[in-house]
Amino acid sequence: xxxxxxxxLTNDGMLKFAPTFVAGGQQVVYSVHDVPNRxxxxxxxxxxxxxxxxxxxxxxxxxxxxxxPDGRWHAFCKSSGSPQLLLVIRDEKQNxxxxxxxxxxxxxxxxxxxxxxxxxVIFTLSAPGGQQICSVNMQASDLQRITQSEGINCWxxxxxxxxxxxxxxxxxxxxxxxxxxxxxxxxxxxxxxxMREMRPAWSPDGRRIAFTSVRDGNHEIYVIDADGSGLRRIxxxxxxxxxANWHPDGTRILAVAERNGQHDLxxxxxx
Amino acid sequence: xxxxxxxxxxxxxxxxxxxxxKAGFSLPLALGLPTLQEAAAAETPKxxxxxxxxxxxxxxxxxxxxxxxxxxxxxxxxxASIDTxxxxxxxxxxxxxxxxxxxxxxxxxxxxxFNGGHRPAGSIGLTGAVASDGGEDVRGSVAGYPPNFGSIxxxxxxxxxxxxxxxxxxxxxGDGVGPILGYGGGKWGKAHDPFMLSCSDMGAVSIPxxxxxxxxxxxxxxxxxxxxxxxxxxxxxxxxxxxxxxxxVYKRAYALLNSAGANAVFDLSQESEQTRAAYGRTSFGQSCxxxxxxxxxxxxxxxxxxSQFVEVFYEFSDYxxxxxxxxxxxxxxxxxPLLDRVFSTLLDDMRDRGLxxxxxxxxxxxxxxxxxxxxxxxxxxxxxxxxxxWAGGGVKPGRVIGESxxxxxxxxxxxxxxxxxxxxxxxxAGVSTADRAAMKVLEGGQSIDGLL
Numbered sequence: 001x002x003x004x005x006x007x008x009l010t011n012d013g014m015l016k017f018a019p020t021f022v023a024g025g026q027q028v029v030y031s032v033h034d035v036p037n038r039x040x041x042x043x044x045x046x047x048x049x050x051x052x053x054x055x056x057x058x059x060x061x062x063x064x065x066x067x068x069p070d071g072r073w074h075a076f077c078k079s080s081g082s083p084q085l086l087l088v089i090r091d092e093k094q095n096x097x098x099x100x101x102x103x104x105x106x107x108x109x110x111x112x113x114x115x116x117x118x119x120x121v122i123f124t125l126s127a128p129g130g131q132q133i134c135s136v137n138m139q140a141s142d143l144q145r146i147t148q149s150e151g152i153n154c155w156x157x158x159x160x161x162x163x164x165x166x167x168x169x170x171x172x173x174x175x176x177x178x179x180x181x182x183x184x185x186x187x188x189x190x191x192x193x194x195m196r197e198m199r200p201a202w203s204p205d206g207r208r209i210a211f212t213s214v215r216d217g218n219h220e221i222y223v224i225d226a227d228g229s230g231l232r233r234i235x236x237x238x239x240x241x242x243x244a245n246w247h248p249d250g251t252r253i254l255a256v257a258e259r260n261g262q263h264d265l266x267x268x269x270x271x
Numbered sequence: 272x273x274x275x276x277x278x279x280x281x282x283x284x285x286x287x288x289x290x291x292x293k294a295g296f297s298l299p300l301a302l303g304l305p306t307l308q309e310a311a312a313a314e315t316p317k318x319x320x321x322x323x324x325x326x327x328x329x330x331x332x333x334x335x336x337x338x339x340x341x342x343x344x345x346x347x348x349x350x351a352s353i354d355t356x357x358x359x360x361x362x363x364x365x366x367x368x369x370x371x372x373x374x375x376x377x378x379x380x381x382x383x384x385f386n387g388g389h390r391p392a393g394s395i396g397l398t399g400a401v402a403s404d405g406g407e408d409v410r411g412s413v414a415g416y417p418p419n420f421g422s423i424x425x426x427x428x429x430x431x432x433x434x435x436x437x438x439x440x441x442x443x444x445g446d447g448v449g450p451i452l453g454y455g456g457g458k459w460g461k462a463h464d465p466f467m468l469s470c471s472d473m474g475a476v477s478i479p480x481x482x483x484x485x486x487x488x489x490x491x492x493x494x495x496x497x498x499x500x501x502x503x504x505x506x507x508x509x510x511x512x513x514x515x516x517x518x519x520v521y522k523r524a525y526a527l528l529n530s531a532g533a534n535a536v537f538d539l540s541q542e543s544e545q546t547r548a549a550y551g552r553t554s555f556g557q558s559c560x561x562x563x564x565x566x567x568x569x570x571x572x573x574x575x576x577x578s579q580f581v582e583v584f585y586e587f588s589d590y591x592x593x594x595x596x597x598x599x600x601x602x603x604x605x606x607x608p609l610l611d612r613v614f615s616t617l618l619d620d621m622r623d624r625g626l627x628x629x630x631x632x633x634x635x636x637x638x639x640x641x642x643x644x645x646x647x648x649x650x651x652x653x654x655x656x657x658x659x660x661w662a663g664g665g666v667k668p669g670r671v672i673g674e675s676x677x678x679x680x681x682x683x684x685x686x687x688x689x690x691x692x693x694x695x696x697x698x699x700a701g702v703s704t705a706d707r708a709a710m711k712v713l714e715g716g717q718s719i720d721g722l723l
Contacts (some may be wrong), residue, residue: 013552014472017604036441036471036554037580037589060586079584083596104647126596131648150344152599152648170349174364175603195351195364198603199278217353217367219608240608260544261551 004269006235006257009044010051013262017243018111019255022067025248028265029054030256031063039063041076042264062088066121068114073110075121085109087123089140098140102127102210111155115182116162122146122182124154133167133184146184155199158182159206159226166200166209166226173226177211179226201245201253202226210234210244210270211251221255223270226230234268241266298427316701317665318631320566321424323561323574324614326636327393327444327451328592329579329657331650333642333679335610337380338363346642346678348719349599357671368615374669375618376632376662377722381682382675384654384689385637388582388658389446391592392654394453397421397574398694399713416457420661420693421465421572423712424472427702428571433533437565438465439558440576441589442479444704447582465574473578474557476545535569537561549616554589556613563620566630571700572698577610598649618662631664631699633692642679659692659723665699672721674681687719695719 010016019030022198028044029056034053039061041054055062061079068074074090080101087100087109102109107127107128118138125134125143131152135144143239147153151170158165168175175196180187190197190209198212201257203223208230210223219242223233235241240258247254247267331348333339338352338361350363355373362370385401386392395401398417418426425435436455443450456463469479539547539560550556555577562575582588583601594601614634621627639657640650656675661666673685694716697707707713 015553015605033472033590037587061584079586081586082583083584085584085597106596106646106649110597110600126601126647126649127645131599152349154600170344171597173344173353175349196349196603212365214367240612258551260548261553261556262548263552 006269007267009046009049009254009265009267011262011264013264015263016256016265018064019243019265020065020067020245021247021254022071028254029065029067030265031065041065050189064111066112066114068118069116070118073114073118075114075119075123076096077109077112082106083108087121087136087140089121089136089138091138100136100140100143104128113156113158115158116160122156122158123164124156126152133165135240146182147180147187148184157200157202157209159202160204161206164202164226166202168198168200177209188228190224191231199243203246204248204250211219212242212244221253221268223253232270234270295379298548311674316702317629318663318696318699319629320570321572321631321633321696321700322566323421323633324562324570324577324617324634325397325444325574326497326577326592326610326634328389328578328583328594328635328636329392329638329640329652330606330610331593331594331598331602332380332639332653332656332675334363334598334640334650335366335607336362336378336660337413337656337675337676337679339642339679342642343677345644346444348601348644355670360671363607365602366611368611372462372615372618375622375627376660376668377600377666377670377672379659379661379672379685379687379719379722380656380661380675381685381687382635382639382689382705383682383686383690384657385559386413387638387652387654389637389652390448390451393445393451394654396453396635396637396689396692397451398453398457399688399690399716400453401688401690416453417454417712418457418459418463419453419465421574422456422459422463423693423697423707423710424572424700424702426459426463426710427697427700427706429573431569433536433565433568436463436465436574437468437568437570438467438574438576439562440467440479441469441554441579443467444576446580446593447585447587458646465572468537468561470539470554470558470561472554472557473553474537474552474560476561477649478539486666536564539564546620549620551609551612551616553609555609556616559613559617563617563624563626567624567626594649595641595645595651596647596649598640614660621663627663631666631696632662633659633696635659635692639679653680659687666722670721672719679713685720690716691719695722699723 015033017031020030030043034040041062043052043238064077066075072093077085083106083262085108090097104127110124112121112123122137133147133153133156149171153169156165156167166179169178177190177197195215200209200211208223213222219240221241221244223232243256245254251271253268334348335676339347340352352361355370357373384392397419400417421436467479469477550560558575562573565573578589578591580588581591581593639656641653674683694717698718
């Protein structure tokens with residue numbers, strides 16, 4: 001468990017997922033079911049608790065936000081007029097935008113992550129050939145497949161030095177955690193578990209990986225060393241804890257917790 | 272073996288035609304005879320009410336209640352399987368709470384439908400129609416449709432202080448093309464349609480048909496003058512072409528709002544915080560709680576809809592079960608945990624209140640999803656084999672009806688048609704074979720062998 005009580009950041013109870021810190025840890029951007037038929041990106045200012053829609057005039061579902069460490073690049077996914085989900089890459093400095101549309105009309109792009117040098121976006125692409133981890137350049141072109149495996153591959157997380165990717169894969173049966181080089185070589189399974197292990201998130205110092213496990217029949221947050229040792233449980237609650245992400249200072253983990261049936265953002269101390 | 276019918280299977284990949292019912296599976300149905308079980312159940316109704324939890328869009332049976340861990344990787348999917356309390360039955364890891372409660376319900380693993388399209392399959396699933404198009408005419412008209420199971424039960428029971436058939440959703444359920452045509456009275460007319468209520472994630476109840484009454488809360492319901500003024504305004508604003516419909520809606524809303532106790536039934540704030548929290552602050556969770564309150568108040572038939580639309584991420588949609596793309600992440604992120612929590616809570620709550628003794632609870636969709644994973648790592652429509660969960664109302668718990676084949680593609684035993692679903696529901700609710708014959712519905716219907 002964390003060394004101090006977790007801190008609740010929101011209290012509206014609406015369904016949320018995929019939170020990430022921005023602006024050096026002063027803000028959080030997350031996906032929220034803010035109206036009955038739409039998921040929106042919401043920005044939470046931690047200093048005063050103010051919440052604002054990232055795209056107030058956007059009428060389609062938008063979710064899975066990612067930002068480059070310097071804040072210049074922003075990527076997210078949005079719906080279209082079909083099951084297809086697009087990957088959007090924004091250059092906040094130039095105020096330009098590029099979009100990657102999967103070739104298949106029903107293909108989906110999910111979970112974008114931006115390489116630390118701002119050269120490419122890693123993401124999950126479901127398209128003919130399966131659900132693989134891929135990358136495009138910042139103009140949303142030059143598609144490259146990083147994984148080429150059976151099963152599905154999802155929830156990539158890039159190490160702070162940009163050399164490794166942690167991800168989940170069902171290539172050996174059910175969803176387990178793996179790491180690989182950013183070019184897809186040297187795939188290693190972190191550990192074996194009888195249940196699914198999901199959503200790895202690399203710590204800012206590159207030494208640890210936070211993730212969600214259902215090994216006890218409930219969604220809980222764990223941390224493990226990047227070499228697969230030193231497993232440590234962060235949450236222990238009969239309701240769901242999920243979608244872990246690190247504060248830039250590496251001492252706290254942001255997650256979505258279901259408490260009394262409501263979904264809110266909580267910050268856990270992991271010092 | 273005699274083929275009684277065939278059906279057109281519409282998939283995203285194309286069209287196929289398969290022979291369907293075999294006489295050997297359905298001799299009583301073929302001969303129009305009630306089974307002894309059905310006759311006994313109808314004479315002594317076990318279920319005062321039926322609560323149907325409708326998972327529109329087609330939940331993946333292989334990823335939920337009928338996993339195939341030994342199937343090839345391109346069938347079995349990425350989820351581990353777990354033990355249930357039913358011997359030899361496993362669920363996927365997405366449903367741990369339901370697995371723990373599996374001795375309280377019975378599971379049908381071999382539901383079958385006649386059509387692979389959402390609206391026809393939904394109509395067939397909710398009416399028991401045996402036509403492969405659910406009775407849809409060339410204009411897509413509702414006029415020829417058989418009535419919904421809920422309409423049948425409501426008519427059988429007659430009028431009461433509350434509507435006999437209530438459907439909970441943000442609006443008429445269906446897909447992006449339009450509503451399911453078998454949603455209500457069908458050929459019996461709109462008077463037999465369900466009364467629709469919408470329940471928000473925080474439990475605010477409204478009447479979707481009266482769009483101008485958005486924001487109608489239990490507190491405002493108490494102010495009859497305000498409500499009547501609002502309804503009058505609706506009436507004045509209706510154009511002449513739509514007046515008849517509006518007038519009908521007006522009358523029904525007026526009757527409901529003036530019925531004794533209706534306001535209290537809709538007021539979820541009368542529940543304890545603990546109970547409301549257990550269902551979870553989602554529209555589906557609070558709708559299930561409202562559904563429990565409605566059957567507790569004596570409403571004969573309540574249909575709680577997972578979503579209004581079957582689609583997940585279209586611009587208008589509200590996260591239905593039609594997971595053609597991104598099936599596995601969606602089920603892991605959202606659909607699986609939510610269904611597991613809410614339906615488990617509903618079973619607990621119904622049991623704790625003794626309501627399972629008098630209420631039949633059924634959870635199902637219009638079909639399942641392709642056991643073989645599609646080219647984009649997801650699953651498409653599959654109506655040849657899917658699941659339903661049955662609890663209370665005279666259903667023996669802990670039974671497993673039917674077995675699917677090694678990949679979950681087809682029933683090996685006991686195919687269960689929508690007509691059998693409806694016949695069983697109605698039999699448990701006291702609608703006999705003679706009653707159905709008198710109403711000219713589900714004639715020759717057969718109940719699900721082994722469930723009663």
